[in-house]
Amino acid sequence: MQDSSNxxxxxxxxxxxxxxxxAAKDYDTSSLLQQTVADRLIESFELIKIKPLSILxxxxxxxxxxxxxxxxxxxxxxxxxxxxxxxxxxxxKQSPTFFSKNHFLCADAGNMPxxxxxxxxxxxxxxxxxxxxxxxxxxxxxxMLKPGGVFLFxxxxxxxxxxxxECWQQVDEDIHVxxxxxxxxxxxxxxxxxxxxxxxxxxxxxxxxxxxKQLMHELKNIGAHNVNKGRRKTLTGKQRLDKVVSHYExxxxxxxxxxxxxxxxxHAWRSHQESSxxxxxxxxxxxxxxxxxxxxxxxxx
Numbered sequence: 428m429q430d431s432s433n434x435x436x437x438x439x440x441x442x443x444x445x446x447x448x449x450a451a452k453d454y455d456t457s458s459l460l461q462q463t464v465a466d467r468l469i470e471s472f473e474l475i476k477i478k479p480l481s482i483l484x485x486x487x488x489x490x491x492x493x494x495x496x497x498x499x500x501x502x503x504x505x506x507x508x509x510x511x512x513x514x515x516x517x518x519x520k521q522s523p524t525f526f527s528k529n530h531f532l533c534a535d536a537g538n539m540p541x542x543x544x545x546x547x548x549x550x551x552x553x554x555x556x557x558x559x560x561x562x563x564x565x566x567x568x569x570x571m572l573k574p575g576g577v578f579l580f581x582x583x584x585x586x587x588x589x590x591x592x593e594c595w596q597q598v599d600e601d602i603h604v605x606x607x608x609x610x611x612x613x614x615x616x617x618x619x620x621x622x623x624x625x626x627x628x629x630x631x632x633x634x635x636x637x638x639x640k641q642l643m644h645e646l647k648n649i650g651a652h653n654v655n656k657g658r659r660k661t662l663t664g665k666q667r668l669d670k671v672v673s674h675y676e677x678x679x680x681x682x683x684x685x686x687x688x689x690x691x692x693x694h695a696w697r698s699h700q701e702s703s704x705x706x707x708x709x710x711x712x713x714x715x716x717x718x719x720x721x722x723x724x725x726x727x728x
Contacts, residue, residue, distance in 0.1 A: 438559040440535065443557050444510045444512075446651075447488070447514050448511045448512060448513040448514070450647075450648060450649055450650030451511065451514045451516070451650075452517070453648055454488065454489050454648070454649055457649050458488075458491070460632065461488070461552070462491050464552055464553055464581050465492040465495060467581075467630075468550075468579060468580070468581045469492070469495050471694060472499060475579070475694060477577055479503055479547030479548035479576075479577075480500075481503060482503045482504070483505075483506045483545075483549045483550065484496070484506065484507045485508055485536055485549055485551040486508070486510075486536060486551050486553070486554020486557070487508060487514070487518065488514045489514055489518050490517070490518030490521060490522070492552050493507050493518070496550060503547075504528045505530065506530045506532060507529065507531050508533070508536070508539065509534075510534070510535055510536070511533075515531045515533055519531055536558055536567065537558065537567060538567070539571060541571055542571075543570050543571065544571070544573045546572055546573060546576055547572075547573055547575075547576045547577075548578075549572055549576070549577075549578045551568075551579070551580040552581045553583065555608070555613070556607050561608065561612075562619065562620055565616055565619075566620045566621075569621050569622055569697055573697065574697055575696070575697065576697045577694055577695070577696050577697075578622060578695050578697075579693075580694070581690055582607070582608065582690075584607050584608070584610055585606070586687055586688075588687065589687050590675065590684075590685060590686060591675070593674075594639075597670070597674045598670045598674070605651075610627050610629055610691045610693075613627065617695045621697075622695035622696065623698045624695060624696055626694055627691060628691075628692050628693070629689060629691055629692075630689075630690045631689055631690075633688070634685070634686045635683035635684065635685055635686070636683065638672070638684065639675040639684060640672065
């Protein structure tokens with residue numbers, strides 16, 4: 428795994444916003460993988476039995492996830508939030524104008540201008556990999572969730588685009604492919620920020636392409652640019668690019684080139700029971716049933 432905490436792998440948020448603003452117009456025609464992941468994430472509600480009335484789609488893009496969630500939770504109020512304004516504008520154009528339960532917010536996931544305890548569900552599909560500091564994001568998620576609310580998410584793991592990364596490493600030492608956070612590090616960050624009972628799983632999806640340049644073109648179309656601070660600041664020369672294409676050919680199998688995506692799925696809860704006392708408060712929480720059992724035990728002493 429690459430060390431995403433290293434400064435060269437830190438995400439430049441301005442580049443993220445710019446890349447997705449540029450990709451917004453044609454995003455839906457090239458984002459089949461992203462749509463597939465959102466569909467699979469929403470299938471989690473077969474096991475997570477909740478009926479949210481307030482939902483935040485964090486990193487909503489052009490609104491595909493929100494549309495799918497609306498089909499399941501028709502009475503819910505929706506907030507779509509994204510760092511790229513043009514993504515939100517694209518979604519807004521496809522949204523009902525009158526009597527709409529949709530709200531749109533252009534904001535950074537690590538600094539959300541929303542009230543505490545506002546949502547029953549925070550949904551985030553393939554946004555977290557664009558955030559350098561997951562602790563900031565997860566602290567905001569917990570703050571915005573109501574007690575008993577759930578955070579449902581998907582992100583890319585470190586094996587994502589491993590073939591492309593390996594090919595660039597044969598050419599130079601610059602950063603050409605974004606780093607992705609390991610499932611266990613995501614789980615640790617959730618717990619560190621007070622989220623309860625995190626459950627995570629990993630799926631590897633391998634897409635195939637006729638050529639390396641087809642893959643690169645698709646990545647550009649969905650805004651998946653190299654946005655690390657350690658990226659090469661000058662244009663990539665034709666000679667370097669040709670070497671990458673040549674190295675990628677060593678992965679060819681059955682007349683196709685593979686591109687691996689490691690998808691991390693997960694959910695975690697904001698606890699129903701959280702202490703509101705100060706650090707010096709000696710009070711404790713106890714259930715009525717437990718109190719009855721304690722009283723019964725004392726009578727039989």
